[in-house]
Amino acid sequence: MARPRLETDARGGLHPVGNWTLRELAPHLADLRPQLAKVSRKTPWRLNGIERLDSFGAMLLWQSWGRDWPRELEISEELRAVIAAVTAHVGLRLPRISSFTPLDALVLLGATLLSFMRHVLDFLVLLGQLVLDLLFLCRHPRLWPLREISANVHKVGVKAMPVSALVGFLIGVVLSYLSAMQMKAFGVEVYLVDILGLGIIRELGPVLVALLVAGRSGSAMTAQLGVMRVTEELDALAAMGISRSIRLVLPKVLALTLVMPLLVLWTSAVALVGGMLSAWIQLGTSFAFFLESLPQVVPIANLYIGVGKGAVFGLLIAMVACHFGLRIRPNTESLAANTTASVVTAITTVILVDAVFAVVLRNVGVPM
Amino acid sequence: MRSTAETVVDVRGVVSRFGDNLVLDGVDLTIGADEIVALVGGSGSGKTTLMRHIIGLSRPVAGEIFLFGEPLWAGDYLEQQARRRRFGVLFQQGALFSALNVGDNIAFPLRELKVVREKEVRELVAYKLSMVELEPEHALLMPAELSGGMIKRVALARALALEPELLLLDEPTSGLDPERSVAFVHLIRRLQRQLGITVVLVTHDVATLNALAGRVAVLADRRVISAVSLEETRKVRHPFIERFFQY
Known part of the structure; x- marks a missing residue:
């Protein structure tokens, strides 16, 4: 050479x-x-x-x-x-991607708005399809996809219990510890149970679980639907005459809506245990006193609000996940982009809806 | 322009197994410069396994593979990379990078060299596109927008981007209709003559074999049972060869 x-x-x-x-x-x-x-x-x-x-x-x-x-x-x-x-x-020229001009910015803005509109429209269509499917299944009870629902309950609910318990417990400990330090300074330690009870049951429990589930199960749902698109499994199902919304979307949405309130209960309970433990170590509050005063200072309405929020968040996360999952086109780029969008949108939506809940229910369950 | 009669691929006593399943047991094969050699064999006969060994995607349990006279796995990272840049691979499904458009896919190996200027890259991409009978306008398409035949052409252009001395084709005509596959085979033969490269292909398509192969290496009974010209292969008495050519 x-x-x-x-x-x-x-x-x-x-x-x-x-x-x-x-x-x-x-x-x-x-x-x-x-x-x-x-x-x-x-x-x-x-x-x-x-x-x-x-x-x-x-x-x-x-x-x-x-x-x-x-x-x-x-x-x-x-x-x-x-x-x-x-x-x-x-001499042949490759076509160039033209540079960005102010007109392109306008076009981009318009395209973004239109794409947002399309998202909203598709989301409504998905919701409508779910309602239609539910009505259809009520008339044909033998067609309920029970095995899929049960499998999803196991996947998004039972398997999420250890991690949500761990996170809940630690948050409970930290919240109790930090609040106790401040309250001790003002001599109002008796209100620790109020703070922990209200904060965790009404607000922290549902939001914490929603964030965890959006990251853990929402992304998995989107990716699963996307991979099924890439490998043409969605087309195979359709060719067999099987409705993908009944067999794939509905079980996910129902399972997460059913399971989220239970996960919220479980996580809130573990967080309260963590808070109680920390209060006992920090302030010497006995377990008996904590458990006895909890129902007295926290109206039961807060529990209902927390559990109800859990169900709504579950519905939203599963629907956002399926919405983005079904939009994936058969290439890796689209898979990655839509999975990211799914998690980000789910978390943003959950926090927005939580704010709406806070405003609408500001007079319910708060001791005066 | 090239010193002839040099050995490009030399497979010596390669043994390969998956678990307890012995796939290749002492495969020997020598391929010289400017040859077109087809690897044929039944399903599960280890053609793809042997191809993966030659590309260096997997290592045989025993035996050794020499490319261009050097052991495939010799040397450090950079030496191995330099050796790998001397051959191009056309994968069965094309294996185009789905995040990059056609032009960027072909430009990718050129840009990786880090010495070719962007203007030159664009001109070379235009040239490679014309080599595989595509238009410059196709450069902006994404792999997801291409038909099966176009994917193969773009993948071939990418495999040829670094002017390889050896081209490895895995089932070059699978998934193409007879007309397209004849056109693709003609394209490969034209490029082989024009560029003077060595071609190794895995195929089970007799039409492709008839049109392309100078020599046929038949894999059966876990080894290469014959590696002679197509006419001579037809005369070999072996149950697999008789079944393979009876159509």
Whole structure:
């Protein structure tokens, strides 16, 4: 393998020798480019020293010749053919992606708005389809996808219990510990049970579980539907005449709506245990006192609100996940983008809806 | 332009197994420069396994593979990378990067070299596109928008981007209709003659074999039972070969 070089002869003519191929040229390009750039139109060329020439080498020479054959050129027919083949095409322009203009910004804005509208419309269609499916299933009770619902309950509910318990417990401990320190300073330790009870049962429990579930189960649901699209499983189901909304979407939505209130109860309970433990260590509050005063200071309405919020969040997360899952087109880029969008949208929606709950229910269950 | 009679691929005593299942047991195969060699064999005969060994995607249990006279796995990362840049692979499904458009897919190996300027990359991409009989306008399409035949062409252009000396084709005509597959085979043969490259292909399509192969390596009974020209292969007495060519 001869290294490519550019030799100058006595008459000032250029004499490329060696292998002028991409692989051989690559390590020496830094030296060769300046030499090639200095070439004038009058320089005579002798190309019979070239052992091999590929399209990159031919292009390099063509560039240095200013895209025309040199006036004085010694070349074999074989090499001339190689260069001619390349030069026939290097003039072809690849279409460029045009640069961003203010008009494009306007178009982008419009497209974003329209795409948002389409999302909302598709989401409503999905919701309507679910209602229709439910009505259909009420008339044909034998067609309920019970196995799928049960499998989803296990997947999104039972399997989420350890991680939600761990997170709930730690949040309970931290909340109780930090509040107790402040309250001790003001001498109002007796209100610790109120704070923990109200905060966890009404607000923290449902939101915490919703965030966990959106990240854990929502993303999995979106990705599952997306992979089924990529592998044409969705088409196979449709070809068998099986409704994907009854067999895939409905079980997920029903399962998560049923399971979320239970997960909220479970997580809130564990968080309260964590708070109670911390209060006992920090303030010496006995378990008996904590458990006895809890129902007295926290109206039962808060429990209903917490559990109800859980059900609504579950419905929203599952529907957002299925909405984005069904929009995935059969390529990896779309899969990644929609899974991200699914989780982000689910979390944002949950927090927005939680704020609506807070405003609407501001007079319910709060001790005056 | 190239020193002939040099050995490009040399497979020596390769043994391969999946669990208890012995797939290849002492495979020997030598492929010289400018040859077109087809690997044929029944399902599960280990053609794809042997191909993966030659590409370096998996290592045989025993035996050794030499590419361009050097052991495939010799040297450090950069030496192995340099060796791998000397061959191009056309995967069965194309294996185009679905996040990149056609032009960027073909430009990818060129940009990885980090010495080719962007303007040159664009010109080379236009040239490669014309080589596989596609138009410059196709450069902006995404792989998801391509038909099966176009995917194969783009994948071939990407495999040829670094001007390889050896081209490995895994089932080049699978998934193409007879007309397209004839056109694709003609394209491969034209490029092979024009660029003077060695081609190794895995196929089970007799039409492809007839049109392309200079030599046929038959994998059966866990080894290469014959590696001779197509006419001579037809005369070999072996149950697999007789069944394979009876159509």
